[in-house]
Structures are given as structure tokens and as C-alpha cells.
Amino acid sequence: MSEPPASDADSKPASGVRVGSDVPFIAGMAFMGGIYILLIVACLVADAGYTTPSHLLKAINTPEIRFAIKLSLITCTLTTIFSLWVAVPLGYLLSRFRFPGRELVEAIVDIPIVLPPLVVGLSLLILFQTLPGKWFESEVARITYAVPSVVLAQFMVAAAFSVRTMRATFDQLHPRQEHVALTLGCTRGQAFWHVTLPEARRGMVTAATLAWARSLGEFGPVLIFSGATRMRTEVLPTTVFLEISVGNIEAAVAVSLIMVAAALSVLLVVRYFGLGVHSSVTEGVAG
Numbered sequence: 001m002s003e004p005p006a007s008d009a010d011s012k013p014a015s016g017v018r019v020g021s022d023v024p025f026i027a028g029m030a031f032m033g034g035i036y037i038l039l040i041v042a043c044l045v046a047d048a049g050y051t052t053p054s055h056l057l058k059a060i061n062t063p064e065i066r067f068a069i070k071l072s073l074i075t076c077t078l079t080t081i082f083s084l085w086v087a088v089p090l091g092y093l094l095s096r097f098r099f100p101g102r103e104l105v106e107a108i109v110d111i112p113i114v115l116p117p118l119v120v121g122l123s124l125l126i127l128f129q130t131l132p133g134k135w136f137e138s139e140v141a142r143i144t145y146a147v148p149s150v151v152l153a154q155f156m157v158a159a160a161f162s163v164r165t166m167r168a169t170f171d172q173l174h175p176r177q178e179h180v181a182l183t184l185g186c187t188r189g190q191a192f193w194h195v196t197l198p199e200a201r202r203g204m205v206t207a208a209t210l211a212w213a214r215s216l217g218e219f220g221p222v223l224i225f226s227g228a229t230r231m232r233t234e235v236l237p238t239t240v241f242l243e244i245s246v247g248n249i250e251a252a253v254a255v256s257l258i259m260v261a262a263a264l265s266v267l268l269v270v271r272y273f274g275l276g277v278h279s280s281v282t283e284g285v286a287g
Helices: 023-050 053-060 064-096 102-114 117-127 133-139 147-172 176-183 188-198 202-215 221-224 234-243 249-286
Strands: none
Touching: 023 053, 023 133, 023 249, 064 102, 064 117, 064 188, 064 202, 064 234, 064 249, 102 117, 117 147, 117 221, 147 202, 147 221, 176 188, 176 249, 188 202, 202 249, 221 234
16 A cells, blocks of 8 residues: 655754754854964963073063062052042943933943044144143143053043943842832932942952053053153063063063963953852842
8 A cells, every 4th residue: 555645844953853954053162262362372372482481580670670670550540540530420321321312421431442543642642732631740740651641541441341341230230129128218329339339349349450450451542641650650561562572582581471360360360250240130130
């Protein structure tokens, strides 16, 4: 007895059944992405292989590089503090309130991120060559081509990243606990200081480390607004520039490795506290 011909429905694969293997797709994606990963690793290996521990120690012991390390630590720390002073309130306002011009404020905050660094430095230089910047320098304190200009140049860019981080942190924090505090008689300020801010502490650490790392690597605005004067406004990125300009490649690579080590340390902190922010937010919403 002959079997009936198979219908179109019988010839199609069952719903939800995959046909073929995913290995070629995954291998192709890994190959394309792996090229970039290998490029980064190759650059780091090349830097490490170009110098020796003796060159590194010799570079660190020079007065100019020691001064640059010290000034970088001081200015990056001050920049981080100032960035948090701005990022915490601004990130909170952008996250919790809807007000006229909010989108414009967000766009203005992102301007230092999308602008070329040299333009940021040039804009600061022009600002302090005209009123009110010129009056401030003549009556209050010298900014241009001095140590305060280094902090201001770093702050212009680092604060934008901190604001973004704090905005995302407050967006992830459920406002329910804050509303409960308000119903119990707390003012908005008391609810912020005693409820919201403690929950955002991991995000603050992440914002601080990002601001510090960004400040450490800032070059364009510092070069234009502060100059690259030895033993005065010299920070680690300008040290690399100055050493290359005189042909001292070994010292430039040694300083670069110091910055790479600092950047890797900061990234580890960001990864750790970033995961902590996500988990704490998840637990708070679930609770």
C-alpha cells in the first residue's frame, strides 16, 4: 500500500528546531573581534619588550619624571574630587527630575566628550584671554600656564564622564526607598543624604576611578592650556611628548608603561565596583 505524499507542512522543519551549526558564525565573529584584541595585546607586548627594568628605573629616578609623577597624582586627585562634586548633584537632578531644557543640559554635558581635546584646551585658553577670565587672572589667581590650569583642563573632560556614570547609577537605583523616606517625614535633602547617596556609593567609586584615569591620560587640553614646561606644568602625558621630541624613546616608553599599569589598576577597580553596582541595584529592586 503506497504512502500518501508528504504535505508542505511535513516537509518543513519543526518550529524551534535549528538547522545547521552555529560554529561558523561564532568563529567568524570571534575572528573579526579577535583582530582588535590581538592588536591591543601586540602594542602592550611591544612596549614591554622595547625597554628593560634598568631603563624603567633610570627613567623613574630622573627629577623631571619624578616631578611629572608627583604632579599627575596631585592634579588627578583634585580633579576627581571636583568631578564628584559636580557629578553627584547633576547626575541626581538629571535622573530624578523632568524639567524644561533637560535634554539641552544633557547635550551640553556631553560636549567635552565629543569635542576634539585640542579644541577643549583652546576654548579654555580663549576664555581666560577675555572677560571674565582675564579679570579673574589679574585680580584673583594665575590660571593659564600654571598648575591650576592642569586641574581645570583635566576637569573639563573628566567631569563629563563622571556625570554620565552618576546619572546611570541613579537611574538604576529604584526610587521606592526614597519615596518611603519622604512619606515618613524626611525632606528631599534628608532622603538623598541618608537613603539615596549610601546606595550610590559603588557608583561614586566607579565615577571617581573613571575621572582619575581620564585625568591621568589627558594630553590635548593640558598641552594647549597649560603648556609643557619642565618642572612646572609637566604631567605624565606631556612627559611622553617631551621625551619623544628630544629622541629619548626609552624614557617615553618607560613613562608609557607606568601609565598603562595605572590604567589597568583603575580598570580592575571599575570592573569590580561596576559589577557591585549592578548586583546591588538588582537586589534593591527585587527586595
